Amino acid sequence: MSWWETVRSGLGAIRAHRLRSALTVLGIVIGISSVILTVGLGQGAQHEVEDQIDALGSNLLIVSPGSTTDSSTGRRGGFGSASTLTGADATALADPDAVPDAAAVAPATTGSVALVNGDTNWTTSLVGTTPAWLRVRSRELAAGRFFTADETARAADVVVIGSDTASELFGPRSPVGQQVTVDGTRLTVVGVLSASGSSATGTSEDDQAVVPLGTASRLTGSTSDAVSTIYVEASGEGTLAAAYQEVQALLATRHGVTTADADFSIATQESLVETANQTNRTFTVLLGGVAGISLLVGGIGVMNIMLVSVTERVREIGLRKALGATPRAIRRQFLVEASLLGLTGGLVGVLIGVVGAQVLPHFIDQAVAVSLLATVAALATALALGVGFGVYPATRAARLTPIDALRSE
Amino acid sequence: MSALIELSGVRKTYRSGTVEFEALRGVDTVIAEGEYAAVIGPSGSGKSTLMNILGCLDVPTEGRYVLAGEDTSSLDEAALAAIRNRRIGFVFQQFHLLASMPAWRNVELPLVYAGVSRAERRERAVEALTRVGLADRVDNRPGQLSGGQQQRVAVARALVTEPDLLLADEPTGNLDSGSTRDVLALFDELHDAGRTIVLITHEPDVAARAGRNLVIDDGLITTDRVRAGAR
Numbered sequence: 327m328s329w330w331e332t333v334r335s336g337l338g339a340i341r342a343h344r345l346r347s348a349l350t351v352l353g354i355v356i357g358i359s360s361v362i363l364t365v366g367l368g369q370g371a372q373h374e375v376e377d378q379i380d381a382l383g384s385n386l387l388i389v390s391p392g393s394t395t396d397s398s399t400g401r402r403g404g405f406g407s408a409s410t411l412t413g414a415d416a417t418a419l420a421d422p423d424a425v426p427d428a429a430a431v432a433p434a435t436t437g438s439v440a441l442v443n444g445d446t447n448w449t450t451s452l453v454g455t456t457p458a459w460l461r462v463r464s465r466e467l468a469a470g471r472f473f474t475a476d477e478t479a480r481a482a483d484v485v486v487i488g489s490d491t492a493s494e495l496f497g498p499r500s501p502v503g504q505q506v507t508v509d510g511t512r513l514t515v516v517g518v519l520s521a522s523g524s525s526a527t528g529t530s531e532d533d534q535a536v537v538p539l540g541t542a543s544r545l546t547g548s549t550s551d552a553v554s555t556i557y558v559e560a561s562g563e564g565t566l567a568a569a570y571q572e573v574q575a576l577l578a579t580r581h582g583v584t585t586a587d588a589d590f591s592i593a594t595q596e597s598l599v600e601t602a603n604q605t606n607r608t609f610t611v612l613l614g615g616v617a618g619i620s621l622l623v624g625g626i627g628v629m630n631i632m633l634v635s636v637t638e639r640v641r642e643i644g645l646r647k648a649l650g651a652t653p654r655a656i657r658r659q660f661l662v663e664a665s666l667l668g669l670t671g672g673l674v675g676v677l678i679g680v681v682g683a684q685v686l687p688h689f690i691d692q693a694v695a696v697s698l699l700a701t702v703a704a705l706a707t708a709l710a711l712g713v714g715f716g717v718y719p720a721t722r723a724a725r726l727t728p729i730d731a732l733r734s735e
Numbered sequence: 736m737s738a739l740i741e742l743s744g745v746r747k748t749y750r751s752g753t754v755e756f757e758a759l760r761g762v763d764t765v766i767a768e769g770e771y772a773a774v775i776g777p778s779g780s781g782k783s784t785l786m787n788i789l790g791c792l793d794v795p796t797e798g799r800y801v802l803a804g805e806d807t808s809s810l811d812e813a814a815l816a817a818i819r820n821r822r823i824g825f826v827f828q829q830f831h832l833l834a835s836m837p838a839w840r841n842v843e844l845p846l847v848y849a850g851v852s853r854a855e856r857r858e859r860a861v862e863a864l865t866r867v868g869l870a871d872r873v874d875n876r877p878g879q880l881s882g883g884q885q886q887r888v889a890v891a892r893a894l895v896t897e898p899d900l901l902l903a904d905e906p907t908g909n910l911d912s913g914s915t916r917d918v919l920a921l922f923d924e925l926h927d928a929g930r931t932i933v934l935i936t937h938e939p940d941v942a943a944r945a946g947r948n949l950v951i952d953d954g955l956i957t958t959d960r961v962r963a964g965a966r
Binding site: 328331335338342641642644645646647648649650651652653654655727728729732 | 792793816821827835850892
């Protein structure tokens with residue numbers, strides 16, 4: 327009996343028991359589609375985080391207050407630690423003699439502020455920084471200009487706003503040259519940032535107000551020189567490690583601490599990606615494991631059905647044997663049936679997974695990346711499940727002696 | 736005429752646990768090509784065991800069974816399957832048709848295992864169905880046919896490979912008297928056409944149609960009677 331004949335008769339047997347076959351296939355379908363979706367969700371989240379971190383700019387060192395326990399896995403913060411990093415630190419880091427491998431240094435404070443333009447009131451995040459911010463954050467201007475070093479030194483009443491902020495406050499009109507009011511202080515809008523599209527940790531990069539460091543302190547009523555972050559851009563990819571060392575040594579000296587019990591931490595883009603990926607990997611493995619188990623359950627379902635099928639069709643097996651079917655032909659028949667069930671389930675599962683990956687982002691605001699590898703692996707698994715769980719029933723069928731099989735009622 | 740079946744010293748012992756049961760205790764017989772023989776005996780006499788051995792569904796524990804010059808005693812399962820496929824056509828008491836397939840698909844089944852091409856299978860199946868008088872029932876499923884018609888489909892299936900031996904196990908056991916007459920008449924026709932038939936039965940009237948009666952009792956052939964005028 328040729329393979330093609332076997333496949334044909336297998337399809338016939340599956341069609342003859344439509345409901346039962348459909349229920350069997352359902353187990354595989356659920357397993358495969360959930361594997362594809364969970365792996366896709368994990369990878370989608372990973373890509374998103376990588377994009378966000380890429381958007382930070384390359385060759386970037388991010389210095390934060392608070393000590394680190396491990397440079398890549400976490401940092402210890404707490405009350406008081408916020409004040410350990412100051413604008414003076416940033417100024418010292420910008421000295422090319424002290425940190426020769428730094429190309430740009432920008433301190434940043436963060437806060438929240440309500441901007442008013444006429445009747446429009448818009449609350450957004452406030453960033454206080456220096457002109458180097460534009461470079462270290464890899465941002466560009468859509469209109470106007472960024473504030474100057476001179477304006478920074480004077481703590482001038484100027485502001486650069488994000489593209490979303492601009493449209494919220496000014497609608498379609500150009501905001502450049504217009505004024506916004508913050509608690510009675512009038513700020514002149516000198517520039518608008520180009521849309522970056524990314525939204526790190528939920529707050530949009532396109533909805534913010536960037537002002538000189540001193541202006542920010544004034545607006546938030548802060549009297550200290552503390553900053554929340556100092557961005558240091560290394561002069562090149564090769565000098566990143568050197569810049570890291572220089573920054574670490576300088577800050578340790580300035581703060582009178584050793585590098586082992588530092589009251590600040592330095593993150594590189596790489597270490598951020600690493601941390602984010604580790605979290606994502608854990609979730610992907612966890613979800614993938616659950617999906618894998620459902621796949622296994624689906625496979626056992628196939629075996630169950632095939633065993634029932636063997637029992638129910640004992641007489642048919644006996645007859646086929648009497649008519650000249652070899653044990654091999656019988657085994658092949660049941661294996662092919664099980665494989666067809668597995669493959670059908672796999673294909674439908676892949677279809678649902680891929681369609682789900684397109685539809686899901688509309689509901690959960692989370693990208694789903696369908697990985698070709700995961701899809702192919704899922705299909706192969708479905709087929710392997712069919713074959714694997716079909717072997718035992720098939721062997722049982724092949725072993726039946728024709729007389730006993732024919733006699734059974 | 737040359738011998739189709741040669742049984743010499745055939746014994747069959749069944750073992751369940753420590754209990755042994757000897758179903759055949761040394762059967763010797765020769766059936767020639769073209770013969771129409773009936774094996775008669777009460778239940779438990781060993782006639783089913785004999786039928787299984789003649790049909791290569793089982794092998795003797797001891798002794799030799801030569802079918803068409805081929806000693807089957809030492810063959811493995813796959814080789815026995817090939818012999819069943821090529822040399823033997825079975826007709827069973829319960830018909831054993833596959834309910835999900837139309838008549839012609841049931842009839843072509845042995846040809847599938849013989850590796851015959853699809854187009855030829857259909858042609859030969861229809862031809863066999865025509866020979867048993869069911870040319871107009873080719874596409875009917877077994878459930879749409881009467882018992883007698885179903886058994887005729889089974890006969891067509893047994894004939895489709897042109898086997899050396901037609902082996903029928905109580906072929907009329909599940910049929911009413913009208914259908915019984917039909918099927919037996921068909922056997923007569925096939926016999927007249929030169930086909931070798933071995934029929935297992937416990938009904939004397941059915942056995943009476945055969946040219947030769949082998950009476951089996953307690954695992955031995957006790958009587959071997961050839962009807963006057965039979966070929």
